[in-house]
Amino acid sequence: MPKLLQVGELAKQTGLSIRTLRYYDEIGLLVPSHRTEAEYRLYSEADIARLQQILSLRQLGFALKEIRECLETPDFSLPNVINLHLTRLQEQMAVSQSLFTKLRTLAQQLQTSRTASVEDLLQIMENLTMTQQYLTQEQHDLLEARLNQLNRLNQLNEEQANEGQAEWLHFLEETRSHVTQGRDLNSPEVQQMALRWRDSILAFVGGDLKLYEAAYAGLSERGR
Amino acid sequence: MPKLLQVGELAKQTGLSIRTLRYYDEIGLLVPSHRTEAEYRLYSEADIARLQQILSLRQLGFALKEIRECLETPDFSLPNVINLHLTRLQEQMAVSQSLFTKLRTLAQQLQTSRTASVEDLLQIMENLTMTQQYLTQEQHDLLEARLNQLNRLNQLNEEQANEGQAEWLHFLEETRSHVTQGRDLNSPEVQQMALRWRDSILAFVGGDLKLYEAAYAGLSERGR
DNA sequence: CTTGAGTCTCACGTTACGTCATCCTTTAGC
DNA sequence: GCTAAAGGATGACGTAACGTGAGACTCAAG
Numbered sequence: 001m002p003k004l005l006q007v008g009e010l011a012k013q014t015g016l017s018i019r020t021l022r023y024y025d026e027i028g029l030l031v032p033s034h035r036t037e038a039e040y041r042l043y044s045e046a047d048i049a050r051l052q053q054i055l056s057l058r059q060l061g062f063a064l065k066e067i068r069e070c071l072e073t074p075d076f077s078l079p080n081v082i083n084l085h086l087t088r089l090q091e092q093m094a095v096s097q098s099l100f101t102k103l104r105t106l107a108q109q110l111q112t113s114r115t116a117s118v119e120d121l122l123q124i125m126e127n128l129t130m131t132q133q134y135l136t137q138e139q140h141d142l143l144e145a146r147l148n149q150l151n152r153l154n155q156l157n158e159e160q161a162n163e164g165q166a167e168w169l170h171f172l173e174e175t176r177s178h179v180t181q182g183r184d185l186n187s188p189e190v191q192q193m194a195l196r197w198r199d200s201i202l203a204f205v206g207g208d209l210k211l212y213e214a215a216y217a218g219l220s221e222r223g224r
Numbered sequence: 225m226p227k228l229l230q231v232g233e234l235a236k237q238t239g240l241s242i243r244t245l246r247y248y249d250e251i252g253l254l255v256p257s258h259r260t261e262a263e264y265r266l267y268s269e270a271d272i273a274r275l276q277q278i279l280s281l282r283q284l285g286f287a288l289k290e291i292r293e294c295l296e297t298p299d300f301s302l303p304n305v306i307n308l309h310l311t312r313l314q315e316q317m318a319v320s321q322s323l324f325t326k327l328r329t330l331a332q333q334l335q336t337s338r339t340a341s342v343e344d345l346l347q348i349m350e351n352l353t354m355t356q357q358y359l360t361q362e363q364h365d366l367l368e369a370r371l372n373q374l375n376r377l378n379q380l381n382e383e384q385a386n387e388g389q390a391e392w393l394h395f396l397e398e399t400r401s402h403v404t405q406g407r408d409l410n411s412p413e414v415q416q417m418a419l420r421w422r423d424s425i426l427a428f429v430g431g432d433l434k435l436y437e438a439a440y441a442g443l444s445e446r447g448r
Numbered sequence: 449c450t451t452g453a454g455t456c457t458c459a460c461g462t463t464a465c466g467t468c469a470t471c472c473t474t475t476a477g478c
Numbered sequence: 479g480c481t482a483a484a485g486g487a488t489g490a491c492g493t494a495a496c497g498t499g500a501g502a503c504t505c506a507a508g
Contacts, residue, residue, distance in 0.1 A: 008485065018486085023465060038473050040486060064464070232454060242455085247496060262504055263456060288495075 004034055004042040014051065029068050030054060228258055228266040238275065253292050254278060 011018045024030040025041065030051055034042035043051075050071065057067045235242045248254040249265065254275055258266035267275075274295065281291045 006486080017465080019465065019467085022487085027464095036473090036486095038486080039488090040473080230454080241496080243496060243498085246456090251495090260455095260504090264504080265455085 004044055005048070007041045007043075010043050010048070010051075014055070024051075024054070024064075027064060027068070029064055228268055229272070231265050231267075234267050234272070234275075238279070248275075248278070248288070251288060251292070253288055 005013070007018050007021050010016075011021060021030070021041070025032060030047060032041040033044045033047055036042060053071060054067055057070060058064070062070070229237070231242050231245050234240075235245060245254070245265070249256060254271060256265040256267045257271055258268060260266060277295060278291055281294060282288070286294070
């Protein structure tokens, strides 16, 4: 017999609030597949699985409406979801890297001028926030582009889809070998890998290369 | 002559929308210090400096109301702001680290069972989202605790405040030495440093040790 | 002198929920 | 068999941080 959960239990298990689950029901994002006589919500295991997907996508910064649309396309495959997850991870690490570079700059500034002036610090903070802003902007652009392409991909023929998955598997292979060998995140090898990963994405994104380039051009222009 | 900026110009320079600047004016967060005859907003350089602080704090995840309160306490010193920035960086790197560990788990899972079952993947995704949720929750708790303590700190006598700054300078010294020596983020030395940094924070936070401990206890409990 | 770009205020819309208020169900204890 | 406590349901209003017009004003350029 498949066990069914009430809202409160599910809320406890997921850490979400009851109100949130009720809201997801309200907007048709996660409608519990059963109800009791007294209209109590009952969530099946399939519902829970769907909720996991929802949370994953929400984690990636998607709006709830977008998530619903994603899950409506029937062949929104798990590889694709994980693909997104991996990419996101890559970006987060890149951000950390960038931030650390900025911190190094700060440290060096403090090294040269022993007591940094207020103006210096403000200048540094300006740099910090500026790059941060720009990165998140870039991330958003990329996410949008990827979502669009993902949707388009789902409308392509199987051949190309399989190609994309092959690329993805290839990258995963590499990642795994590096991970199992205990390599470090900041080693040149991994950075090299990140570049190839980016190229892989470029191939994956296919036509909209211009969008990607624009983001990068803007970034380097900003960096001068 | 101090140059004054109109909203549009400031918006372009900061990447914020005009509406956002108007909103900040509306809620009293950033009230332009001048207006033209026709009520055009004019932002002085002091205003811009304040905006930088605002963006820095916003970047740290503070609510606008909290930011306003922060900036209202007159001796909300720059070291404190940068202190927060550094801590945040530390946390972000910890999150990346954690995520990467999860990814490693995923990779290993895929290694053992060549074609991972849907259930396996869901399980992994569950772990991913769970830890993520928990971390952000922890981060929020810490941020709140720190804000409170920061406010209290501002009400302490100068001695203790200077002590806190000395601690901070000490940590910065260490960071700098590590950075200039090109050490890696994931090296045991830096992790050791992170631990000491945490202890420093603990000292900094002073009384509310319990709050900190609760957060960590919850984390390890969750991690079982 | 008009046109176009920039600005103003007012005001309603949006997202993802939080927070009551009020009523209904279910379970445990007496 | 009754009651109290716990859990749930449905409105409905509140919130944060803006987005998005509508309609009027201002300012520099041709």
